[in-house]
Amino acid sequence: MSDHSVFPDPTYKDTVLAPLFEGTKAHYVGPIRAINRAHLVMLCETGILPGDTGTAIARALNAIDAEVDVAALTYTGEVEDYFFLVEAELRKRLGADVAGALHTARSRNDMDHTVFKMALRTRADTLLDEMTILAAALIDTATRERDTLIVAYTHGQPAQPSTFGHYLAAMVEVLLRDIARIEAARDLLDHCPMGAAAITTSGFPIDRHRMADLLGFREPLQNSYSCIAAVDYVTGLYSAMKLAMLHLGRVVQDLQFWTAFEVGQLYVPNALVQISSIMPQKRNPVPIEHLRHLASMTVGRCDAVVNTMHNTPFTDMNDSEGEVQVAGYQAFESASRVLRLLTALIPACKIRNDRVAATMDAACVTVTELADTLVRTEGVSFRQAHEIAAHTSRAVIAAGQSLGQGYEAFRAAFVAETGRQTVLDAPAFAAAVAPETFVRVRDRFGGPAPAPMDAALEGYTTTLSDIRARHADRTTRIAEAETARDAAFQSLAQE
Incomplete structure (x- = not known):
């Protein structure tokens, strides 16, 4: 069968390759540069490439980084993607034989998943940082409101007295568990796929542990097939994010209920209230509504990523790459807005003691x-x-x-x-x-009385401190790896 068609088909170029190229420009140039530098250093350190070849490639990579304005590039179809664009630029400077040496003992398969993990770990670390900031704000507010009486509701009806501090402490506990789930998912991002090559590693004497170190990973992901087939680093992270947003959304629904005119238990300050264009008597705490839909949008975006993996083959496949990865980043964007807005809203709110007392009297909650x-x-x-x-x-x-x-x-x-x-x-x-008596005598472990509340808040603070220490360790490891990688690469370029 004769076939005179030429790649890429114009429609394929416009609908697939061009959007993928734009996604790479926006999100992956930095990780690809880091992988190229680390891989070259490892190839030279292991003797797979001679030093003079490594030096030539290092100098050419520096020149490409300095001379190619990536942001100004538009996809033409001359090369398949950004990976091949860099390889083409190397060929211009070094010739095909030397330029092609950089790709020794690696594949776009292990590169892609390493790139995706590097992009996700940055976003996951930012997410965790914002979650810990929210947790700290909740702990501080719970401490301030430890003795502030509220009406606790069950099934939408007034149930028993509690305190705002006790309610917020419950929120803190769930948030800390959500942080733990995201940290567990973040741990999967700390295992480097580089060295898996296409599927089965390489016949060259590569040093996978050195690659992991140079890229700021804790260690290589062991099984090479798993490196390119297992997408649990994606599904695990987005599932954990979904749960965090789902759980926060339930609290947001309570805040909406508490601010209703008929309940009026929670006062939202003027800075977070919008007025009606026609009804001057109304105070609309619309940030709460935005929190609700942003949390729900994040849940949906997480589901979209996870569901895309459903019934896909256990191998390298585009369903977990490119556009799916980029689409997932929207979940981080909306999750960030939820976390930052909640961090501003909850400490600013106050309990309306008069409305609490009126509801307590009317509903006999004690x-x-x-x-x-x-x-x-x-x-x-x-x-x-x-x-x-x-x-x-x-x-x-x-x-x-x-x-x-x-x-x-x-x-x-x-x-x-x-x-x-x-x-x-x-x-x-x-x-x-008396409601004060109700709270005071409930001094058992986990209760709203001052003693168990103080113990709980101290424990939450300790847990949060441990989380922040782990976060600092990860940040330090990545920063130190970047310094070591750049030093080794530039030393190679200067030889």
Whole structure:
């Protein structure tokens, strides 16, 4: 069969190759340069390439970096992609034989996944940094609001008193677990694919550990087939990101509910409120709505990447590369906006004590402690105590009273249930149903009382400090690798 067509087909060029080229320009030039330099150093150190060849290639790479304005390039189809553009530039300067030596013992397969990991680790480290900043802001705010009473809701209804600090501490715990999940996914980015070549490594005496060191990875990824086939470094990271945004979105939904006029528990300051164009009485805390949709958009973007891997072959394939990688970066962008906006919003908000007190009075949210107090002081069963508390709450609600005003209703309910008088006098009853009492006596591990809250906040601070130390270690390793790589490369260029 005769075929006189010439690569690339114009439509293929416009729909696939040109967008891929633009993606490389935007995201991968730096990692590709780093890999070229590290690979050349390793080839010369192992004796795979003679020193004079290495020096010639190093000087040519320096010239390409200085002379080629990558940002100004447009895709013409003369070469397939940026990789071949660099190789073509080397040929112009060195000739085909010397220029082609740089590609000894490597493939675009191991290069691509190394490039993608380098791009993702930068984004993952930024994400983790922003998550730790949010966690620190939440811990500080929880400390400040440790004793600030709120109404805790279950099933959308007022349930029990708690504190804003206790609520935020719950948020901190989930966030720290989400950070741990993303750190575990980040760990997969610390294993270098270089040296896997196409699939099976190489017959040349390459030093994979040296390549990993020069590129700032902790170690090589061991199995060479896994280096080019396993995409769990992608699916794991985006799955962990999705969970973090999903969990934060649930808190955002609470914030929306708390700011509703009918609830009014949370006050958002004017700096974060927009007005209506026609209704002057309205205060619209629209940043909360933006948080909700940004978190949901991030979840969707993460799903798009993970779902693209579904039912793909366990081998090197474009489904995990190029445009899919670039599309995933939008998830980091929207996640960053969520984290930064939450970090600004939550510390700025205040609890409206008057609305909290009104809801507590109207909904009898402290009645659980009345039942508990009866069990402890009157020797009745909890079921009996529950009935007495239920009769009391129904009576005061019908009378339009707060629970603290319901001593006579309580006394009547107690007699009706037990056939005797209660030992609680009116002041003891009022103390039992006070929200401050409710919180204070819940001093068990994990409760909202001051002692367990202080212990919890101290533990969160320690955990956060450990996270930041690991983050600093990763940052230092990458920076030191860059310094060592550039020094070795420039030394080679000067020989």
